[in-house]
Amino acid sequence: MIRDVTANNSAELKTAETVSSIDVALSVHGLRHSYGGDAFVVDGVSLKFPVGSWTAVMGPSGSGKSTLLYCMSGLLRPSEGRVSCSGTDITGLSPDELTRFRREHFGFVFQGYNLLPELTCTQNVMLPTLFGPAPISEAEANEALTSVGLDGYGDRYPDGISGGQSQRVAIARALATHPDVVFADEPTGALDTHTTRAVMDLFGMVVKHGQTLIMVTHDPNVAACADRVVFLVDGRLASVHGRMSASDIALAFATGFASPADATTIPDDEVHISADSHEGE
Amino acid sequence: MRFLSLSNQFRHAHRTSYRSLCLSLLFMSALVSTGFLVLCSAQSRDGAPTAVTALQRLETRAYYEGTAEFMSIMVSSCLLASLVLTVSAVGFLVQENRRQYALLYLNGGTPRQVRLMVMVTLGAPGLAAISLGTIIGCGLCFPLAHLLIRIGGAAPTFRIAIHPQGILLTLLFMLLALLLGILLATRRLTHVAPIEAVVGMCAPSHVTGRARIAAAIILGTGGLTVGFTPLSIQAEARIIVQTMLYVVATALAAPLIMPHIAAFVTALSVPFNRAAYLVARQRSLRGGQRAASVALPVIILLLVVCPFLSMMDVGTAESVATDMAQIPSPLVLRSTGTVAGNTEDSSESHYAAALAFARNSSNVESAGVFDAERYAADTGRTVRTALVAKCDRGTLLTNLVIHAVTDGSLNDLDDDAVAVASGYGQVGDTVTLRGTDDTPHTLRIVAVFGSLPGLQPDYIALTDALGTSRGSNAYVMGYLDTGSPLAVQSAWNADSSLSWAHMYTKQEFINYYVAYRKQGRTGVSTFIAGAAFIALIALIQAVGTAVREAAPGDRLLAQICAPRRLVTAIGLIEYTAGVIAAALTSALVFTLIWISMTLITRTDGLSLLPPIPARVFLILILACVAISAMECLAAMRRSSSRRRRRRTSEDNSL
Numbered sequence: 001m002i003r004d005v006t007a008n009n010s011a012e013l014k015t016a017e018t019v020s021s022i023d024v025a026l027s028v029h030g031l032r033h034s035y036g037g038d039a040f041v042v043d044g045v046s047l048k049f050p051v052g053s054w055t056a057v058m059g060p061s062g063s064g065k066s067t068l069l070y071c072m073s074g075l076l077r078p079s080e081g082r083v084s085c086s087g088t089d090i091t092g093l094s095p096d097e098l099t100r101f102r103r104e105h106f107g108f109v110f111q112g113y114n115l116l117p118e119l120t121c122t123q124n125v126m127l128p129t130l131f132g133p134a135p136i137s138e139a140e141a142n143e144a145l146t147s148v149g150l151d152g153y154g155d156r157y158p159d160g161i162s163g164g165q166s167q168r169v170a171i172a173r174a175l176a177t178h179p180d181v182v183f184a185d186e187p188t189g190a191l192d193t194h195t196t197r198a199v200m201d202l203f204g205m206v207v208k209h210g211q212t213l214i215m216v217t218h219d220p221n222v223a224a225c226a227d228r229v230v231f232l233v234d235g236r237l238a239s240v241h242g243r244m245s246a247s248d249i250a251l252a253f254a255t256g257f258a259s260p261a262d263a264t265t266i267p268d269d270e271v272h273i274s275a276d277s278h279e280g281e
Numbered sequence: 282m283r284f285l286s287l288s289n290q291f292r293h294a295h296r297t298s299y300r301s302l303c304l305s306l307l308f309m310s311a312l313v314s315t316g317f318l319v320l321c322s323a324q325s326r327d328g329a330p331t332a333v334t335a336l337q338r339l340e341t342r343a344y345y346e347g348t349a350e351f352m353s354i355m356v357s358s359c360l361l362a363s364l365v366l367t368v369s370a371v372g373f374l375v376q377e378n379r380r381q382y383a384l385l386y387l388n389g390g391t392p393r394q395v396r397l398m399v400m401v402t403l404g405a406p407g408l409a410a411i412s413l414g415t416i417i418g419c420g421l422c423f424p425l426a427h428l429l430i431r432i433g434g435a436a437p438t439f440r441i442a443i444h445p446q447g448i449l450l451t452l453l454f455m456l457l458a459l460l461l462g463i464l465l466a467t468r469r470l471t472h473v474a475p476i477e478a479v480v481g482m483c484a485p486s487h488v489t490g491r492a493r494i495a496a497a498i499i500l501g502t503g504g505l506t507v508g509f510t511p512l513s514i515q516a517e518a519r520i521i522v523q524t525m526l527y528v529v530a531t532a533l534a535a536p537l538i539m540p541h542i543a544a545f546v547t548a549l550s551v552p553f554n555r556a557a558y559l560v561a562r563q564r565s566l567r568g569g570q571r572a573a574s575v576a577l578p579v580i581i582l583l584l585v586v587c588p589f590l591s592m593m594d595v596g597t598a599e600s601v602a603t604d605m606a607q608i609p610s611p612l613v614l615r616s617t618g619t620v621a622g623n624t625e626d627s628s629e630s631h632y633a634a635a636l637a638f639a640r641n642s643s644n645v646e647s648a649g650v651f652d653a654e655r656y657a658a659d660t661g662r663t664v665r666t667a668l669v670a671k672c673d674r675g676t677l678l679t680n681l682v683i684h685a686v687t688d689g690s691l692n693d694l695d696d697d698a699v700a701v702a703s704g705y706g707q708v709g710d711t712v713t714l715r716g717t718d719d720t721p722h723t724l725r726i727v728a729v730f731g732s733l734p735g736l737q738p739d740y741i742a743l744t745d746a747l748g749t750s751r752g753s754n755a756y757v758m759g760y761l762d763t764g765s766p767l768a769v770q771s772a773w774n775a776d777s778s779l780s781w782a783h784m785y786t787k788q789e790f791i792n793y794y795v796a797y798r799k800q801g802r803t804g805v806s807t808f809i810a811g812a813a814f815i816a817l818i819a820l821i822q823a824v825g826t827a828v829r830e831a832a833p834g835d836r837l838l839a840q841i842c843a844p845r846r847l848v849t850a851i852g853l854i855e856y857t858a859g860v861i862a863a864a865l866t867s868a869l870v871f872t873l874i875w876i877s878m879t880l881i882t883r884t885d886g887l888s889l890l891p892p893i894p895a896r897v898f899l900i901l902i903l904a905c906v907a908i909s910a911m912e913c914l915a916a917m918r919r920s921s922s923r924r925r926r927r928r929t930s931e932d933n934s935l
Contacts, residue, residue: 066480075387075476096391099475103389114478116384118294119287128389130284173388185479 023051025212026072026181031081033064033071041067042078043235049181054203054213056223058249059232065216066185068232072214073106073183074098086180103132107174107211111186113166115158115173121145122154125173136176144172148202164195171202175211182206184215188222200225220249284394288402291381297919298374298829301822302403303410305370308818309363310414310455311421312811316356317447318422358589361525362581362812364458365532366819371462373574373826375399375470382470383478396467403463411455418451419443493533500530508877516881517592523877524588527870531580535573540565542862543572543855550854557847560838561854564831571830572859574823579863579905580870582816586809586901587867588874590894595882638772638779813901817908824856824909828916831855835917852917856909864902871898 026049033042041064049055057065070076072083074090083090085105093101107128108114115124125141136144142154148168158166167187174182184203188196200222207213207227217223224246231238231252244252292299375382385395426441504526507519514522543565550558565572766786773784785793835848878891 070476070479075474075479096393099386099389099391102475108387110479112479114384114387116381116388118290118381123287123290127284127287127385130287131385131389131391131394177389 024048025051025053026083026085026214028072029082029084031068031071031078031083033067033076033078033080040079041235042071045081045232045235045237047230047237047240049212049214051180051212052207052210053228054207054226055215055228055230056226057214057216057230057232058218058223058253059238060253061218063232064235065232067235069183069185069214069216073108073181074102100132103128103177105180107177107179107182109167109170109174109182109184109187111189113158113163113170115166115169117158120155120157121150121161121169121172124158124169125176128173128177132177141172141176144176145169147175147205148172149198163190164192164198167191167195167199168202171199171206175206179211181212181214184213184217186216186218188217188219196222220246220253223249284390285398285401288398288405291378291398291402292406295374295378298377298826299403299406301818301825302370302374303406305366305815305818305822306407306410306455306459307414307417308815309367309458310411310451311418312359312815313356313363313454314415314418314448314451315421315425315811316359317450318419318441318444319426320356321444321447322422322426322441358521358525358585359812360454361528362585362815363455364461365528365581366578366815367455367458368462368465369532369574369577370819370822371403371459372466372469373823374403375466376570376574377826377830379470379473380478383473383475386473386475387478392471395470399467399470400463404459407459408456411452411459414455415448415451419448490537493537497530497534500526500533504530505873508874509880511884516884519881520588520592520874520878524584524874527874528581528584531584531866531870532577535577535580536569538866539572539576539859539862540567540569542865543576543858546858546861546865547854550850550858554847554850557850557854560851561858564834564851564855565858568827568831571827572855572862575820575827575856575859575909576863576866578816578819578823579860579902580867582813582820582905583864583867583898583901584870584874585812585816587871587894587898588878589809590897591875591878591891594892595878638776817904820860820905820908821912824912825916827856828852828913829920832920835920849914849917852913853910856913857906860902860905860909864898864905868898 027047029046031042031045032040034040043064045068057068059065067076071078071081074083074093078091081091085101088101090098090101115121116127119127122138122141122145125144126136126138129136138154142151145151145154145168148171150165150168150172153161153165153169158169161169167190171187182203187203188199191199196219203213203215204225213226215222215226223229224244227243229241229244229249231240239252241252382395382399385398386392390398422441422443504523507514507526508523512519544562547558547562547565550561770784770786773779773782831852835852838848838851839845875891875893882891
């Protein structure tokens, strides 16, 4: 199994270096991160994320999924490696530059929603833009809320709405700045199946609008909505797949992340991305 | 800049924290403005110092200038305490909202923008609280001055005036303290990483720790040097500088040493509940800033109050011992003030009775009896406090002159003339004396002499000319020269007709006076009480903040395994351990101060040991423990009721 992983990892690296025929929203190269000591939580990951793609990052607990997401999004500075977005290596930016870059290019959706309890839903949606040069109006923020099905919730506070509604506010906030890449860390971890379905529909809309979505999840049903599934084991890339069914993903988990028969490791330029692929999500 | 529009909502959402910060700022501004205004009034022509009573002025050498200096020191102490507490109060508030600031970073706020937001959020209510506190302080000055005069803490001529410079100094000082607090707190915010909003991690600060320890060691060594090395600096100044250095050193080292001492103290709770001990101990060790925030007000409180009390007693003993050494008699007579009827008539009859006793007693070789009162003398330049002794001519000539007058004669003293201490004026000059009724009396100096026993240093001896302007409080003092003091003393004290005065041996009088002085230091006590009050407010604020910070952990404990009583017990153990840890540290530091105080007074030629205010220490500790426990319970109750309200509203929305 480990031999396969190594082979896949180097194949992926080669792919990342050679493919340039597609528009890449985000690319990571040789990413390694350690929280101190010799053990690397993320160990030599190289990936490219095409514009308008939806990637699910999966793996067992402790495989480094969230750390990878934080490193890619600039929340953690990686120990080694590069993260490029829109032609900028964000690992070389100063904290202020990184904050501005994150504000303009990235959106975030977390399991814990991370809404500011002091602010209303509308203000939470407006917040990232308020720090920037072109703040959106309340009407625009309310419009964003309406687009996620929260019409009339603008004046409510986060502690007065349900978890699913909070997550929708977080999605509306992530989309308010029209970011190039949306990072989602276990976005449905605290939601019931019905609300999970609704959130997936919203993510489908995001991708349909040409934004890139990178999502960490444990849930095969959620990962099955993505264009591409990336498996991570012990901080290393185990395999990269195209669209998979929930049962295949579950099977991959059961077999220790060996590639299932009907899913092959595919390079980035073969990831099929079309507006139709997310119709009816 | 539109993000600044959200600052109102941050204030509203955290109104409890902001309210307690504003209250602290308000009280501190009121104390500082009162201090500045009293100091300004004491230093101007309009007033006199408030630190000692008229009687104390007579009985010891309480210099006008010396008292003003002491007042300056007290005001400086209040300023230092206010500065430290303002900075720490702002620090607590910012620390409490650390996750919110991490969320702002996560949402695209740059460190500069977040700092600006903190400044705006804190600045507006802080400014309002400081302004209001200053106004309250101005208003409080008048009843305070009236109270001090009424209870004898200030001279009858003492007048408070609202000096603009006092108000400006208060505003300037408090605004600078607030600005410093905000700058230091927001500087710490630059260490906050946006990811803390997601995973709650906290950046280690080894560099800050090392810098703190280094600074604390340097300041502590400075305190040791000042206290234990023979220096030519005045004793009181050395002790105050030493105390202040120790306070700042302890405050700096608190986040690093307090958790360990608090963890050690929590071991006392093992017999009651091992689980509570384990959790409280770990919390103390992990939450260094929280343990320090609870301990800091207690340390400031104890290290301001206790060394000052010891020092005041040393100063009093030193002062009275010096004065008593000049009295050429082993016995001192002091009126008890229990005589009914007209004081003036009583005084005259007292002289006669005392002199009759002296004449009839075979043991008494000579005697002098006089009464005295304080007047203000207008020398044309400034109002100087003068001690005015009124004697019958016979006593004056036969006793005081013999023992005291060295460079002048009182033979020419008539009803319109005065004799003054050297340095007060020259023979032929005129001085205007104002009595307690503020009536001016212009008198001519006819004699100048160096010293008068028991009445040091500036005084005017005068005849009966001003007798009619004396107030009702005429305190009679005297001394008798005898070879058998104990026999004379027992004879006097046994005679019921002489009960208007009590006779002491010199040592007894010193002891009496030290005890008396303890009751009478109203002015200084007011400032100490003010500083103590602020420290207690800061303690309440620190405990409240700590409880709010620990609330998520408490909820987790309650969800996992702990019954409500255990969670409450953990809080109580954690915060009372912090207070006890602070008390232990303060006791250690006080021991150093006490040893140095003993050495310093020995160097000055006094063999007395500085008293240890053990009772005050214990009372303060118990008060701090009780206050922190009550605030802990109240804050926990507030937190749980807020949580219940939230849950109800969430259920309703679902």
